[in-house]
Amino acid sequence: xxxxxxxxxxxxxSYGKTPVLDRLDLTVKAGSIYGFLGRNGSGKTTxxxxxxxxxxxxSGEIAVLGRDPWAFTAxxxxxxxxxxxxxxxxxxxxxxxxxxxxxxxxxxxxxxxxEGLISRFQVPVNKRVSALSMGNQRLVGIILALAPRPAVVLxxxxxxxxxxxxxxxxxxxxxxxxxxxxxxxxxxxxxxxxVERVADEVGILAQGKLRVSESLDSLKETVKRVRxxxxxxxxxxxxxxxxGWRVRNGEALGTLKLAxxxxxxxxxxxxxxxxxxxxxxxxxxxxxxxxx
Amino acid sequence: MFIALHPSSGVPLYLQLLNQLxxxxxxxxxxxxxxxxxxxxxxxxxxxxxxxxxxxxxxxxREGLVETRRGMGTFVAQKVETLPVAARRQALDxxxxxxxxxxxxxxxxxxEVVELIxxxxxxxxxxxxxxxx
Amino acid sequence: xxxxxxxxxxxxxxxxxxxWIWVMPLALGFQGFLGMTRFYGDLDSALIFFNQxxxxxxxxxxxxxxxxxxLGGYWTTxxxxxxxxxxxxxxxxxxxxxxxxxxxxxxxxFWCMIxxxxxxxxxxxxxxxxxxxxxxxxxxxxxxAAYYLQHLPGGFVEKxxxxxxxxxxxxxGNLQLKLLMGAVAVxxxxxxxxxxxxxxxxxxxxxxxxxxxxVGVFGLSFLPILGRSPLEPALxxxxxxxxxxxxxxxxxxxxxxxxxxxxxxxxxxx
Numbered sequence: 029x030x031x032x033x034x035x036x037x038x039x040x041x042s043y044g045k046t047p048v049l050d051r052l053d054l055t056v057k058a059g060s061i062y063g064f065l066g067r068n069g070s071g072k073t074t075x076x077x078x079x080x081x082x083x084x085x086x087s088g089e090i091a092v093l094g095r096d097p098w099a100f101t102a103x104x105x106x107x108x109x110x111x112x113x114x115x116x117x118x119x120x121x122x123x124x125x126x127x128x129x130x131x132x133x134x135x136x137x138x139x140x141x142x143e144g145l146i147s148r149f150q151v152p153v154n155k156r157v158s159a160l161s162m163g164n165q166r167l168v169g170i171i172l173a174l175a176p177r178p179a180v181v182l183x184x185x186x187x188x189x190x191x192x193x194x195x196x197x198x199x200x201x202x203x204x205x206x207x208x209x210x211x212x213x214x215x216x217x218x219x220x221x222x223v224e225r226v227a228d229e230v231g232i233l234a235q236g237k238l239r240v241s242e243s244l245d246s247l248k249e250t251v252k253r254v255r256x257x258x259x260x261x262x263x264x265x266x267x268x269x270x271x272g273w274r275v276r277n278g279e280a281l282g283t284l285k286l287a288x289x290x291x292x293x294x295x296x297x298x299x300x301x302x303x304x305x306x307x308x309x310x311x312x313x314x315x316x317x318x319x320x
Numbered sequence: 321m322f323i324a325l326h327p328s329s330g331v332p333l334y335l336q337l338l339n340q341l342x343x344x345x346x347x348x349x350x351x352x353x354x355x356x357x358x359x360x361x362x363x364x365x366x367x368x369x370x371x372x373x374x375x376x377x378x379x380x381x382r383e384g385l386v387e388t389r390r391g392m393g394t395f396v397a398q399k400v401e402t403l404p405v406a407a408r409r410q411a412l413d414x415x416x417x418x419x420x421x422x423x424x425x426x427x428x429x430x431x432e433v434v435e436l437i438x439x440x441x442x443x444x445x446x447x448x449x450x451x452x453x
Numbered sequence: 454x455x456x457x458x459x460x461x462x463x464x465x466x467x468x469x470x471x472x473w474i475w476v477m478p479l480a481l482g483f484q485g486f487l488g489m490t491r492f493y494g495d496l497d498s499a500l501i502f503f504n505q506x507x508x509x510x511x512x513x514x515x516x517x518x519x520x521x522x523x524l525g526g527y528w529t530t531x532x533x534x535x536x537x538x539x540x541x542x543x544x545x546x547x548x549x550x551x552x553x554x555x556x557x558x559x560x561x562x563f564w565c566m567i568x569x570x571x572x573x574x575x576x577x578x579x580x581x582x583x584x585x586x587x588x589x590x591x592x593x594x595x596x597x598a599a600y601y602l603q604h605l606p607g608g609f610v611e612k613x614x615x616x617x618x619x620x621x622x623x624x625x626g627n628l629q630l631k632l633l634m635g636a637v638a639v640x641x642x643x644x645x646x647x648x649x650x651x652x653x654x655x656x657x658x659x660x661x662x663x664x665x666x667x668v669g670v671f672g673l674s675f676l677p678i679l680g681r682s683p684l685e686p687a688l689x690x691x692x693x694x695x696x697x698x699x700x701x702x703x704x705x706x707x708x709x710x711x712x713x714x715x716x717x718x719x720x721x722x723x
Contacts, residue, residue: 103549105548117538245332
C-alpha cells in the first residue's frame with residue numbers, strides 16, 4: 029500500500045445550481061486520524077459522500093486506497109468503513125440481526141471486536157434499531173463501520189447525539205484502531221475538543237475550499253493571536269498573513285499564520301510598537317478561519 | 321505514569337507532554353536508566369494519538385534526554401547531553417518573558433522573583449541549586 | 454467474496470428488513486379473490502381489476518428501487534420513512550456489496566412479488582375457470598355475439614332466449630382474463646422500472662410520481678362513467694391474442710430489468 033489513503037484532486041461538485049465544492053484538494057496520509065472541520069453547509073458531508081462512492085464529482089479525481097470510490101467493488105468496499113451523517117439504519121431490524129447481516133458481507137469481520145464494542149458501548153442488541161436512543165443508534169452505526177477492521181474509516185459526525193461518556197469511549201476505540209497499524213480515520217465533527225484529543229491532522233473547509241490542512245500541532249504552533257500596542261501613530265493595515273484584524277483604541281489584534289516564530293517581533297520592530305502573543309485553541313483558530 | 325493533558329488548551333498536546341516529561345526527568349522523578357512506557361502504552365494510557373507520543377519521544381531523544389535501545393524500549397539517558405548554552409537560553413526565553421511580565425503586573429521586584437525562582441530550584445532539583453548559582 | 458452468497462445475503466435482507474414492501478403485493482394478490490364470472494352487455498366491469506395494476510407496481514418499484522427519490526416529501530408517514538431508511542442507498546450501498554448486485558437483488562425481489570401475485574390470481578381462477586357474458590337483445594345481441602365469439606377463444610353460445618338475449622359461455626374465460634391481467638401487470642411493471650430511474654434526476658420527480666398515482670387511482674376508475682370504456686375493445690383483443698401478449702410481457706420484463714439496471718448504474722445518491 030502506498031502512504032496516501034485518501035486523495036482528492038481539483039474536485040468540483042454542486043447541488044443543482046448551488047456550488048458546494050470548488051476545486052477542492054485534500055490528501056490524507058495512511059495511518060493518520062484526520063479531523064475534517066467546517067461550518068454547516070460548507071461541503072463536509074458532500075465530500076464524505078463522494079469518498080464513500082455515493083456520487084461522482086463534476087470534475088477532478090478522487091482516490092481512496094488508490095481506487096476511485098465511484099467504481100468500488102464489494103472487495104474494495106471491505107476496506108472502507110462508512111458512517112453516514114443521517115441515521116439511516118434499517119429501523120425495524122433487531123440490532124443483533126443487523127450485525128449478523130453485515131458480518132456475512134465481510135469475510136474479515138472481527139466477531140471479537142464486534143462483541144467487545146457492544147459491551148463497551150453498552151448497546152442493547154436485542155432491541156429493534158428504532159427502539160434505541162439516537163445516541164445508541166449512532167453507536168450501532170459506528171460498530172458497523174469499525175467491526176470489519178477497514179483500512180479507511182469515513183465517519184460523518186460520529187459524535188453527534190453521543191453523551192460525553194459514550195463519546196470518550198468512541199474516541200478511545202478510534203485510537204485503539206489506529207494503534208494497531210496502518211489504518212486511517214477521516215471524520216467530520218463540530219466537537220473540536222474531540223479533534224484536539226485524537227486527530228493528528230486537521231482540515232478546515234470553508235466556501236468549498238480547504239483553508240487549512242496540516243498537523244494539529246503545527247497549526248497550534250503557527251497560528252497565533254498577536255496583540256500589537258503602543259503604535260507611534262495610527263494602527264497599520266493588516267499584514268497579508270492575517271486571518272482576522274481588529275483595531276481599537278490604538279491596539280491591533282490579529283490572528284496570524286506565522287511562517288517563523290520571530291515574525292511578530294519583526295512586525296513589531298517595523299511598526300515600532302510592542303506585542304504580545306496569545307496561544308489559540310483549535311476552536312479559536314477554527315472560528316477565525318471559518319468566519320473569513 | 322500520571323500525566324494531565326488539556327487538549328483544548330492553546331498549547332499543542334505534544335508540547336504539554338514534552339514539558340511534563342522534561343520536568344519529571346529534570347526533577348529526578350524518573351531516574352536516569354529508568355524505562356519509560358512504550359508509545360503504545362502511554363498513548364493508550366493518556367488516550368491520545370500514538371503519533372503525538374512518538375513525536376515527543378523523538379524530540380526527547382534528539383535533545384539527549386532519553387535513549388532508545390533496540391528491541392527494549394525508551395530509557396532516560398544516563399548522562400544528559402546538553403545543548404549549547406545559547407540554544408538552552410533561547411528555549412527558556414519566552415517563559416521568562418511571560419514570568420517577568422506577570423511579575424511587573426503584580427508589582428514584584430526583581431529580587432523577589434529571583435528568590436522565588438531559587439526556591440523552585442530548591443524544590444525541583446536540590447543537588448544543583450546549591451553549587452550552581 | 455463469491456457473488457452468489459452476496460446475492461442471497463442481500464436477498465434475505467431485502468425480503469425481511471422492512472415489512473412494508475409486502476403491503477403492496479398482498480393488495481395485488483388479493484385482487485385474485487375479487488374476480489367476477491358473469492358479465493352483462495360487455496366485459497367493461499372486468500377492467501375495474503386492471504386499474505390497480507397501473508399504480509401498485511409503480512409504488513412497489515419506487516419502494517424497492519429508489520425509495521429516497523420518490524417516497525417521503527409531503528406525505529411522509531412513519532412507514533414510508535422506515536422504508537426509506539431500510540432501503541436507502543446511504544446504508545446498503547456503502548456496505549461491502551457490488552452496486553450492480555444490489556439492483557439485481559432488488560429486481561429479483563420486485564419480480565418475485567409481481568410474479569407471486571400473478572400466480573395467486575391464476576391459482577384462484579383455476580377453481581372457477583369459466584365466465585358467461587349475457588348480451589341483451591335491445592343493444593344488438595346478434596351483432597355483438599358475433600364479435601365476442603370471434604375474439605374470445607373457446608367461447609360458444611350457451612343459450613338464446615326467446616326475447617333474443619344471447620348468453621355466451623367461455624369455458625376458460627376467467628382464467629384467460631387473469632392471465633391477461635398478469636401479462637398487463639408484468640408489462641406495466643417493466644415500464645415503471647425503466648421510467649423511475651429516468652425521472653429520478655428531475656427536480657419535479659415527486660410530482661410526476663404522485664400524478665401517475667392519482668391518475669391510476671381515480672382517473673381510470675372513472676373511465677366507465679363515460680359510457681362504453683375505450684379500453685374494453687383492447688381487453689377483448691388481448692384475450693384473443695393471449696400468447697402474443699404473454700410473450701410481449703416476458704420480453705418486456707427481461708428487457709425492462711436489464712435496461713433498469715443500466716439506468717440505475719449512474720444514479721447518484723448524494
